[in-house]
Amino acid sequence: MHRIILVNNMKPYLDYASTTPINKEVLKEMEPYLKEEYGNPSSLHELGRKAKRAIDKARKRAAKFLSSDEEEIIFTGSASESNNTAIRGLVKGIKQEKIHIITTQIEHKAVLETCEDIESENIEVTYLPVNKEGLIKIDDLTASIKPETRLISVMYVNNEMGAIQPIKEIGKKIEEINKERKDKIYFHTDAVQAANWLDCNTKELKVDLLTLSSHKIYGPKGVGLLYIKKGTPIKPLITGGAQEWKLRAGTENVSGIVGMGKAIELIQKNTNKKIEFIKSKLIERVLKIPGSQLNTPKQSAPHIANFSFKGVEGEGLLILLDDKGIAVSTGSACTSVSLSPSHVLMAMGSSELEAHSSIRVSLGNQTTEEEIEYFLKILPESLKKLRRISGR
Amino acid sequence: MYSKKVLNHFNNPKFFGKMKDADLIGKAGNPRCGDLLTLYLKIDKKTNKIKDIKFETLGCAAAIAASDMICELAKGKTLEEARNITFRDVSNSLGKLPPLKMHCAQLVTEALNDAIKKYKK
Structure with missing residues (x-):
């Protein structure tokens, strides 16, 4: 019972690369x-x-x-x-x-x-x-x-x-x-x-x-x-x-x-290990979901994991996750100002559809393993829903 | 950013799915903008009315909501009436799309017209 309540109240902020809470x-x-x-x-x-x-x-x-x-x-x-x-x-x-x-x-x-x-x-x-x-x-x-x-x-x-x-x-x-x-x-x-x-x-x-x-x-x-x-x-x-x-x-x-x-x-480099551990676990589990792909290279900072998901568009996924209290970013820019997706992923050789289907998960000093568990529970169902809509 | 209505249609679309025996299929979008959509239409040959309509959309929340909305607007209409549905109709029925997302409403009307165009041939 206690666990369920915890999960229901959870609002994982996984967007530390956008901004961080003030200390x-x-x-x-x-x-x-x-x-x-x-x-x-x-x-x-x-x-x-x-x-x-x-x-x-x-x-x-x-x-x-x-x-x-x-x-x-x-x-x-x-x-x-x-x-x-x-x-x-x-x-x-x-x-x-x-x-x-x-x-x-x-x-x-x-x-x-x-x-x-x-x-x-x-x-x-x-x-x-x-x-x-x-x-x-x-x-x-x-x-x-x-x-x-x-x-x-x-x-x-x-x-x-x-x-x-x-x-x-x-x-x-x-x-x-x-x-x-x-x-x-x-x-x-x-x-x-x-x-x-x-x-x-x-x-x-x-x-x-x-x-x-x-x-x-x-x-x-x-x-x-x-x-x-x-x-x-x-x-x-x-x-x-x-x-x-x-x-x-x-x-x-x-x-x-x-x-x-x-x-x-207050910058402390000693949080690296903890975040690196959470990130490697996150990557391992996300890659088990069919049609998922990691865009973050091996030589990367501990806090950023960027993924693409076949058959979904990043912004749609972001909004579904947001509805469940999870905050992430996307490399898709579906606006009439700039319809082209992430210049970074494109430069790395991603296709346009891959770049449009990307989300960035970024971790910080308050990220917990429970939050990642919750994200990993919500992500597959969100992908399933969007893939049923896209027929892909 | 999005109205409640957009979010409702995005979260609970009614018209999504494939139609195996569609009379008309309309497509719009391209990989560059990230939206790819397909509309499936079933036509009543006697009345020229759209009997059934479904969509499959790879796209953002606005594109999915607009796809669902154009289906709602087009269902039961004659092809002639359906052709007159504008992107403004789609946007207004959704409680207005954000200005930066107006192209999503244009996209769904393009797909519908693409389907209707094929019927005339």
Whole structure:
């Protein structure tokens, strides 16, 4: 009886790659800055100085996590803004007539669409393909380098299917290549989906630019971060104030920055094992369902499992699961804005129907085995229902 | 995002399934947009009325709900009347589809017209 009640009340949130619940300790540290500590960090009086100290502390925590100097960190309004600043800001800052950028076909849209947006007669972009495992080839990357190449942007962990790119190896390679060049190639990585799980030491990774998001690490929404290595010629996208080392004007989101700083401090890589275990169990059981396929490669972050199911469409499946209290995402985009499915799965060689039939299950620090059991109970009946409707 | 009516038709469609002895079959959609649908029609030869209608749809919630709705709207109508069903009729009968999903209503009317077109030949 007790079990049944438990199952009925269950609402498994399996969408941690979209966003994470805010950590209680994070919220506690933020609260004063939403209430009595309302000072503007630019003000010279005490209230202002207290706010300034709070963001300094957050910056210190971030610098420790990234093994960087505090002067190398700016807080932004989102990881999308950080990616935009990295790309557009660098292009603005480089005095060169023609600039070539190298990125990948599986980047987050904040990188992909920014690159597409700035492509012009003088700005050329190469989009590297990936193999079936979702990985770029380093040989492809080095072969694409031209005399005008000034920026390489490769994401650390893919948000849709979880593949981990060899950032450290790429960083090392670019460093070698730079030794023989007059004009340095800058290396950016979007580490949003990596922060909870993988090494983000910028010295080890040999990156010049690195993006993080607060709300993917149990911090508040509306805050991002960009690591900018000393000497990187970035220009601000938002002007009108000296905030963030003159690289991002606007009064700081004090409580948000404080929250992100705390969230960074609380990142614990020791949850990897537990989540990896739950994920492997999940994959094993889902693959036993006829017509199911795993899109997540072996070399992947612990929290993401992406599946395709023959004869169903991802959004329909999402809505059936939602009806039973289960939250997941889909790579299908059945809207008239963009009818084409996941660019990531397509780049990995999925067919259009496979990409449309995909769902992403992503786990986090509160995921339990019971929740996965419940998901595994609901999933087959949902698939059966949709397959009866599709006749496939 | 979806109205209650859309969700009802998606969760409990009445007209889904194959029809072995269909007089007309209409198809619409393509793999790129992810929606593939087939309508099966049984025609009363004397009255030219749609006696029975069924659908099979691989697609999102809106596509499945719209498929069910066009069956509901078309059943009992003459082919001439059924041809006049517009995507707006489908959407309105579902308590309006979200604007981004309007193409699903277009798709089901396309499938119906594809079937009816074959009858004339």
